[in-house]
Amino acid sequence: MTTAPLDSTPSASAATSPLPFLRGATHQRSSATRGHNVFGWLFVSPALAILLIFLVVPIGLALYVSFTDWSGVTSPFGSTVHFVGLANYRALLTQPGLTQSNFGTSIRNNFYYVLFTVPLQTVLALWLAIIVNNRFLKGRGLFRTAFYFPSVTSSVAITVVFIFLFQSGGAVNQILHGLFGINGPNWLYDTRGVFTLILNGLGVHNPPGWANGQFLGVTWWDWLAGPSLGMCVLIIQITWTTSGTFMLMFLASLQNISGEVEEAGAVDGASPWQRFRYVTLPMLRPTLVLVLTLGLISTWQVFDQIVLTGQNNATMTTPAYESYYVSFQDNAFGQGAAIAFMLFLLIVVLTLIQRRFVKEDLTK
Amino acid sequence: MKKRNALASMALAGALVAGASGTGFAAAHAHAKVTLTGKTHGVTLTLMFGSSGPAETAAVNAAAKAWGKTSHNKVNVINASNLQQQLDQGFAGGTPPDVFYLSSTQMETLAKQGQLLPYASLVGPAKQFYPALVKAFSYNHTWYCVPKDFSNLALEINTQMWKAAGLTNADIPKNWSQLQADAKKLTTGSVAGLSIGNTLDRIGAFFAENGGSYMNKTGTKFVFNSPANLQALNFVQSMAKQGIMKFPQQLGASWAGEAFGEGKAAMATEGNWIIGAMKSSYPSIKWEAVPMPAGPKGVKGTLTFTNCWGIPASSQHSAAAVNFVKYLASPAQQLRFANAFGVLPSRIATANLYAKRNPSVAAFVQGARYALPQVGTVGWPTVQASFDNQVLGLATGASNPATMLNQLEQNAQALLRP
Numbered sequence: 185m186t187t188a189p190l191d192s193t194p195s196a197s198a199a200t201s202p203l204p205f206l207r208g209a210t211h212q213r214s215s216a217t218r219g220h221n222v223f224g225w226l227f228v229s230p231a232l233a234i235l236l237i238f239l240v241v242p243i244g245l246a247l248y249v250s251f252t253d254w255s256g257v258t259s260p261f262g263s264t265v266h267f268v269g270l271a272n273y274r275a276l277l278t279q280p281g282l283t284q285s286n287f288g289t290s291i292r293n294n295f296y297y298v299l300f301t302v303p304l305q306t307v308l309a310l311w312l313a314i315i316v317n318n319r320f321l322k323g324r325g326l327f328r329t330a331f332y333f334p335s336v337t338s339s340v341a342i343t344v345v346f347i348f349l350f351q352s353g354g355a356v357n358q359i360l361h362g363l364f365g366i367n368g369p370n371w372l373y374d375t376r377g378v379f380t381l382i383l384n385g386l387g388v389h390n391p392p393g394w395a396n397g398q399f400l401g402v403t404w405w406d407w408l409a410g411p412s413l414g415m416c417v418l419i420i421q422i423t424w425t426t427s428g429t430f431m432l433m434f435l436a437s438l439q440n441i442s443g444e445v446e447e448a449g450a451v452d453g454a455s456p457w458q459r460f461r462y463v464t465l466p467m468l469r470p471t472l473v474l475v476l477t478l479g480l481i482s483t484w485q486v487f488d489q490i491v492l493t494g495q496n497n498a499t500m501t502t503p504a505y506e507s508y509y510v511s512f513q514d515n516a517f518g519q520g521a522a523i524a525f526m527l528f529l530l531i532v533v534l535t536l537i538q539r540r541f542v543k544e545d546l547t548k
Numbered sequence: 549m550k551k552r553n554a555l556a557s558m559a560l561a562g563a564l565v566a567g568a569s570g571t572g573f574a575a576a577h578a579h580a581k582v583t584l585t586g587k588t589h590g591v592t593l594t595l596m597f598g599s600s601g602p603a604e605t606a607a608v609n610a611a612a613k614a615w616g617k618t619s620h621n622k623v624n625v626i627n628a629s630n631l632q633q634q635l636d637q638g639f640a641g642g643t644p645p646d647v648f649y650l651s652s653t654q655m656e657t658l659a660k661q662g663q664l665l666p667y668a669s670l671v672g673p674a675k676q677f678y679p680a681l682v683k684a685f686s687y688n689h690t691w692y693c694v695p696k697d698f699s700n701l702a703l704e705i706n707t708q709m710w711k712a713a714g715l716t717n718a719d720i721p722k723n724w725s726q727l728q729a730d731a732k733k734l735t736t737g738s739v740a741g742l743s744i745g746n747t748l749d750r751i752g753a754f755f756a757e758n759g760g761s762y763m764n765k766t767g768t769k770f771v772f773n774s775p776a777n778l779q780a781l782n783f784v785q786s787m788a789k790q791g792i793m794k795f796p797q798q799l800g801a802s803w804a805g806e807a808f809g810e811g812k813a814a815m816a817t818e819g820n821w822i823i824g825a826m827k828s829s830y831p832s833i834k835w836e837a838v839p840m841p842a843g844p845k846g847v848k849g850t851l852t853f854t855n856c857w858g859i860p861a862s863s864q865h866s867a868a869a870v871n872f873v874k875y876l877a878s879p880a881q882q883l884r885f886a887n888a889f890g891v892l893p894s895r896i897a898t899a900n901l902y903a904k905r906n907p908s909v910a911a912f913v914q915g916a917r918y919a920l921p922q923v924g925t926v927g928w929p930t931v932q933a934s935f936d937n938q939v940l941g942l943a944t945g946a947s948n949p950a951t952m953l954n955q956l957e958q959n960a961q962a963l964l965r966p
Binding site: 259 | 632633635636639640642654657658660661662663746797798799800926927928929930931933934936937938940941946959962
């Protein structure tokens with residue numbers, strides 16, 4: 185190895201570390217290694233500086249802003265900006281009012297969006313990956329391109345197309361009317377929750393007494409309403425667009441599974457389903473965890489689609505959109521930053537829970 | 549309206565009060581005399597504006613060039629793609645433009661932070677401008693900036709459909725019952741009699757026509773939850789439920805002007821911005837505008853939307869900037885802007901002159917004397933959005949007018965609490 189001179193200490197881990205200066209430097213006080221340390225830090229300093237200036241400092245500043253009443257039209261450190269302590273967080277969590285109920289509603293909307301989108305897009309992506317991984321499929325390249333295409337198209341453009349498809353006299357409603365004689369709803373503006381509609385169908389129209397209680401300014405009846413018809417359109421759209429990206433990830437790891445493993449399973453008499461369930465799926469586990477984690481994080485941050493469709497429908501707002509709206513429309517940047525940090529906490533907590541239940545490596 | 553005319557002279561007293569109460573106003577304002585800084589020639593100013601289209605961009609550029617030439621200054625014109633955001637960035641960074649478009653809904657945020665120069669009375673006495681506009685750009689009894697122009701709501705009628713339904717000039721709606729009867733006659737299978745946007749910025753006109761309002765006279769309390777407003781909202785709902793009035797989204801349009809232009813609605817309630825849209829996008833439609841009908845008690849009402857010429861308090865060239873605004877807000881220049889892109893002059897005499905020369909805009913100008921301005925209280929956009937989100941539910945019965953108004957008043961009132 186060319187790095188041999190650097191690894192003068194007989195440490196086992198040292199040989200494997202690509203950045204020797206990051207090792208526990210306390211044990212290595214020789215002047216030679218100190219020189220290496222300086223140069224090491226020097227070489228990574230541009231990257232570190234960029235991270236610090238464009239990531240760490242803005243996050244710190246946003247955290248500071250979330251404790252102030254900054255209006256966005258003065259310097260955040262100016263004399264007109266007041267430190268308000270936890271007031272912005274109180275307005276979200278404990279203080280009844282419009283801010284709280286808007287926040288609660290956006291969490292509710294986004295929760296159902298995640299609940300339906302993440303499993304749907306993961307299953308669809310896996311299914312598509314298995315199909316295009318089939319060696320006997322003709323025109324595989326064409327299918328791979330076709331399935332991946334929605335992912336490379338601008339989300340704004342796709343959303344606009346969906347708005348046209350699902351408007352009151354749009355293609356979807358015309359098909360519904362032409363084929364089934366159904367007068368379709370005004371999809372993107374429909375605020376009725378899917379679960380509520382099912383309950384209405386079963387004859388339950390009024391919420392039971394316990395459902396009138398509130399959490400985050402939203403009644404339990406509304407928490408349990410399910411995604412609105414408008415949100416369902418977005419769930420369909422996102423599932424369609426993102427499954428291509430995740431299909432690519434599944435495909436990459438499917439191609440890493442050698443044919444011999446499959447054949448061994450077949451020789452042992454496993455049915456195609458058993459081979460998938462007990463051979464392929466466990467080997468895809470790291471990718472599955474990756475896809476679920478990425479899916480969970482990105483769906484909690486959905487924004488582009490909401491800006492285009494959520495303007496007239498309170499059942500389609502999300503915390504990311506609330507944060508933007510409160511900041512830039514109301515000039516309440518402190519409140520907006522507080523919403524952003526609540527969303528950040530939520531994502532961290534949910535990701536930790538998810539990682540606890542879906543382990544990357546079963547042997548650990 | 550004597551009180552409003554005296555507004556400019558009251559600015560001194562108002563500023564004194566504001567200064568004394570110590571709400572963060574600079575001491576200079578207590579003297580009400582604005583100290584202007586910088587030279588009046590040889591200066592380079594920045595003008596930031598948000599354009600409605602090529603016509604407005606060209607007119608603003610031409611005005612800046614003309615003033616620069618006669619006054620020996622230079623103006624850098626910035627056509628902002630997102631005016632509010634770019635303005636905020638300018639202010640936050642300490643480099644706001646010297647002159648900028650400022651909407652009445654954003655004025656209070658800047659004034660409250662002491663970022664806006666209250667120069668308005670230097671340009672002309674308040675009585676030369678429409679009182680509603682002066683009021684829209686006043687905060688704490690101080691008139692801050694000169695209204696640039698305004699737009700009012702009127703009722704647009706598709707004259708071909710009007711005749712086809714057997715209606716004549718005598719049927720032009722003077723009150724709600726006539727409006728309802730006309731809308732009923734104009735409604736066919738695929739055409740709604742009337743279309744209005746699903747927002748308080750259209751429905752509020754019905755409040756005004758019924759003698760209702762947004763705030764009390766002194767501007768200290770919101771009064772949405774009044775019997776007059778409830779009756780008006782009930783009227784809107786009854787029209788929506790009958791299907792003779794439809795919101796644009798029910799017609800597959802993004803705004804009422806689109807539904808009107810595409811022949812999906814026989815009448816619409818929009819402002820004078822519809823003139824340009826009809827000319828460019830739907831030139832074949834024959835239409836005319838009439839004033840909004842009066843309410844059951846004969847009260848006239850409409851809504852007004854306006855921008856002013858803002859100058860930042862921190863401007864190093866405020867002397868030149870005020871001169872520039874004097875030019876931009878002069879009667880001759882206001883007429884040039886009106887002719888170029890259809891906005892209405894904010895000076896009463898100039899607006900009347902413009903209406904006389906252009907009879908088609910008369911219906912829009914007429915409402916200026918009694919129009920209600922938009923609410924500009926800090927934090928208002930979220931409050932209005934939560935009302936607007938429920939408007940579509942009026943048609944299906946999912947929203948209840950009494951609950952909507954009650955919530956609106958509560959949410960709005962919460963903004964006034966310190």
